[in-house]
Amino acid sequence: MTQKPVLTPGPDHPITITPTPGRVVVTVAGRVVADSTHALTLQEADYPAVQYIPLADVDRGLLEPTSTSSYCPFKGDASYFSVPVGGDRSVDAVWTYAQPHEAVAEIKDHVAFYPNRIDAVETTPAP
Numbered sequence: 701m702t703q704k705p706v707l708t709p710g711p712d713h714p715i716t717i718t719p720t721p722g723r724v725v726v727t728v729a730g731r732v733v734a735d736s737t738h739a740l741t742l743q744e745a746d747y748p749a750v751q752y753i754p755l756a757d758v759d760r761g762l763l764e765p766t767s768t769s770s771y772c773p774f775k776g777d778a779s780y781f782s783v784p785v786g787g788d789r790s791v792d793a794v795w796t797y798a799q800p801h802e803a804v805a806e807i808k809d810h811v812a813f814y815p816n817r818i819d820a821v822e823t824t825p826a827p
Contacts, residue, residue, distance in 0.1 A: 704771055704773070704777075705773045706773060706801055707773040707774050708774075708803055709744075709774055709803050709804075713744070713745050713774065714743075714744075714745060715742065715743070715744045715745070715774060715775075715803065715804060716742070716743045717740050717741070717742050717743075717752075717804060717806045717807065718740065718741050718743075719738075719739075719740060719741075720739040720740060720741045720751060720823065721825060721826045722737070722823055722824045722825040722826040723735070723736065723737050723823070723824045723826075724736050724737075724739040724751050724753060724821065724822070724823050724824075725820075725821075725822045725824070726751075726753065726813050726818060726820070726821050726822075727818065727819040727820050727822075728762070728783045728785055728786040728790055728793070728818045728819055729783075729785040729786045729787070729790075729819065730819065731759075731762060731785055732759065733758060733759055733762050733763075733783060733813075733818070734753045734757055734758045734759070734811070734813075735757060736753045736754060736757035736758075737826075738753075738754050738756075738757060739751045739752060739753045739754070739757075739810075740752040740806055740807060740810060742804070742807060742812075744774070750812045751812060751813070751821055751823070752806075752807045752810035752811065752812050753810055753811055753812070753813075754809060754810055755796070755809050755810065755811060756809075758811055762783055762784075762785060763781040763782070763783060763794060763811075764781060764782045764783070764784055765779070765780075765781055766779075766780045766781060766782050766791070766792055768780040768792045770795075772797075774801065774803070774804070775797050775800050775801055775804050775807070776797050776799060776800045776801045776804075777797065777798070777799065778795045778796065778797050779795065779796055779798060780792040780794060780795050780796075781793070781794040781795075781796075781811070782794070783817075783818065786817070786818060786819075789817055790817050790818060791817070792814075792817070793813055793814050793817035793818055794811050794812070794813050794814075795811065795812055795814075796810065796811045796812070797810075
């Protein structure tokens, strides 16, 4: 078995994780899949920021695990979920790092959503 590389974020590939101020609501096919005031914003290099939402704030009854997986040398092994109410568009729409690398340990027990596979990820500022 080939060992997977583990890379540490640094000046050439910065990763920051900060609490998201306010509320984050994710909808698929008009249904609320996630609603959180405890989301985290992960900013990785020059990629768009991603909202990571605690599993506790996700309607897990709307998620279906898939056999899809991927590997990021900065974050670790990801596993995926589909959101069946969203139809074919929402296949593998959600990912999680069950055992993220130490540098991004805060995203453990959180999920993220591909914006093009759901209706919306809406962030409302804190009052």
